[in-house]
Amino acid sequence: MTIYKGNFVWTSSPKQFESLEQGYVIVDDKGVISHVGTHIPPGYENAPVVELCSGAGEYVIPAMNDLHVHAPQYRNQGMALDLELLPWLNTYTFPEESKFSDPDYAQSIYSRFVYNLWKNGTMRAAVFATIHPEATKLLATLFDRAGMGAYIGLVGMDRNCPQELRNEANTIEAQIIDLIHHTKSMPLVSTIVTPRFVPACTPTMLSIMGKVAQEHHLPVQSHLSENKSEIAWVAQLEPESPSYAHVYDKYGLMSDSSTIMAHCCYSQGEELQLLRQRHVMIIHCPTSNVNLGSGIAPVRQFIDQGIRVALGSDVSGGHQLSMFRVIQYAIQMSKLKWAFTDKQMPYLTLSEAFHAATKVGGSLFGKVGSFEPGYAFDALVIDDSALSGWDKQYSPLQRVERCVYLADDRQIVRRYCQGREIPEPQI
Template identity: 30%
Template sequence: MTKAQETVLVFGDVLDFIGDPNKLGEQAHRYFSPGALLIKNGKVLEAGDKNDIQNKHASLLTDSKVEIKDFTGQLILPGLIDTHIHFPQTEMIGAYGEQLLTWLEKHAFPAEQQFHDSEYATGIANIFIDELLRNGTTTALVFGTVHPQSVDAFFTEAQKRNLRMIAGKVMMDRNCPETLSDTAESGYQESKALIEKWHGVDRLSYAVTPRFAPTSTKAQLDNCGKLLKQYPDVYLHTHLSENKDECKWVQSLFEENQDYLSVYEDAGLVKKRAVFAHGIYLSDREYKSLADNQAAISHCPTSNLFIGSGLFNLKACEEHDVTVSMGTDVGGGTSFSLFQTFNEAYKIQQLQDNSLSAFKGLYLSTLAGAKALDLEGTIGNFQPGCEADFIVLDNSPTPFLTFRLKQCKDLEEKLFTLMMLGDDRCISETFVMGKSIYKK
């Protein structure tokens, strides 16, 4: 495991969020230019104005044991948080031409069948994690496959890098290839074993992961609820109301239920630490239930557009006070970059006469992700005690972006430009627990 440096002093332009820009306006973010981060044993001691921190901790500047990182003039942000992504679909990202249900059969399921092989799973896990870090993502909520060895491989590689990651074995006991099917009982037992092996080990956590309602029987969903009761601090991670045909299918499979979310409610799955990907076609009742039960939605715009699923109603979520975060949904999503994910999220809101500011987009990719994962105060910003996962942006990522950024008049315009035109090339360096883990 990578060890955190004891004391690190970081200089640069520091930006983070302490609340939702739509609720707090200008008070939602903190910006220190020039700023500084003081880190000890991998956690933030203080973030603030550079001169204030230098004056307050003058002795650190001459202490040979203190590591000083000078990124003067560069923007420092909290590590990005991806709340919905499939690591076994890394190899088939950008697969051509299908809507959700045929896309699963033609592209996703064949790719996932290979993860019975531990060596293969380890190879893909390394490529996947390297891509996350290259794109500035330091925490993700991750789908494995039905094979327990897929989760073992992912957690093993994440643990080596000291990453805060959450993942789970997919549970499917119907409407899927036989090679990807478990049973209500085997899915329960294998998930239970993985929870006891990995949950709470170092910075790793487990998510109970039924793929979506159509591929689980009521018995399997009930066993998911049983696991959540037995292990109250594990996560629930699944899909919800992504595609119109999917919603019709759920209605035909669960005729006794009034809507899609109620299928999960009946199994006791709608709760804090439950993250539902997509949530495009929801009723007022479902929005209210998500909010009342402190469950979250992961908005996955590149996937929603690529697979042709629909336009996410962010305004309705805000009106109902539903927690929303951002997910790339690789491989239905077309980029590991949360900057590119904002690019598409902005356009989706434009099509609905709704504005999405750069501040809101960056909030959705940092602190809102921490809130969705019930990790506010642990990751997501630079409050004292938070784990020091952060990224440094490149001031000259490409010749054209260098030119374009020079035209920006203020911080918000610079952020918007980076998030509309940027990608992994904008990430200069990624830090985990105060230690550099990726450098451009």
């Protein structure tokens, strides 16, 4: 059990921030919060207290959760953004991903990737690897060694992609089961079923992956309705399906409320209804959507219809691993949609976007992303003395706003995941 003292700011609900100045958070031996309050409760008076905010500019926020990111695209981060999705995949992304057949190459890129997630304050992520089982297991090991949380996906793809990036529908089941065994002893890392997207997966591949997800009670991640050419292609490949999402549903990939779908820029009507019925979580990736010219997802509509929306960096379609920047883009893109299309639909607020990156994204991992009893203590200590701390007039909310718009990794001074302080990973 540990008692932390500090200035805590978080969002229990999307509507507003909550803050506790010079308050106490008690964390049990499993890393779970048992008490949040202004005083130390009776019985704990003599326990040692860890002071998280000794400096004038320090406060504590929940750690970030990145729910859509491609580890093997890390080397392409911040470049090769001059094409739309489908030519971008063929020209830049598939050639880079094919290099992960080499475990040494995977080690060199994946260790940098995990290091930089840590650096940017992302303590948990849902990650696409590649088709390569050894490199994918290595990625899981790197997260586990770092003490960070992850769902790791061995990617299934067996059509419309280069030969060297195809795996076989009849071997994917055994490979996923091998990954499940590999991650079994890892407390914060597990397996997620990961068909790349409908154009790259034959019906056989999709149905086997759906069967594995159901038999092993695994969550599923994929891409959905990101780009208009992609959607037209899916309609051609699967003419009987009333929508793109129905293809995943038909193969059992959206069945037990733990499916996350990235993008959904053009999800509407029947497709949106299906996502709602199946309790699918939409992962909004605003940096990627603007970089690849995909579109602006109607996030307000999703939220108003009761669909959960979390955020993803989608590196390397997205150029930033920092979830502060992803929150910022989510708000800015939402304002553009409001200004250019429908002023009846209010744009995202800061607390809504922050809540998406913390508590909504965290819900994939259990009770994660908030400072409430029962939640894992995942936290970042921010030292904003260079940004706001010099001005005592700033409120806690104003300081968090400046953090989202102005801070980078230099302002993150300590990181916690499941109650443990996470040291700098070794590359």
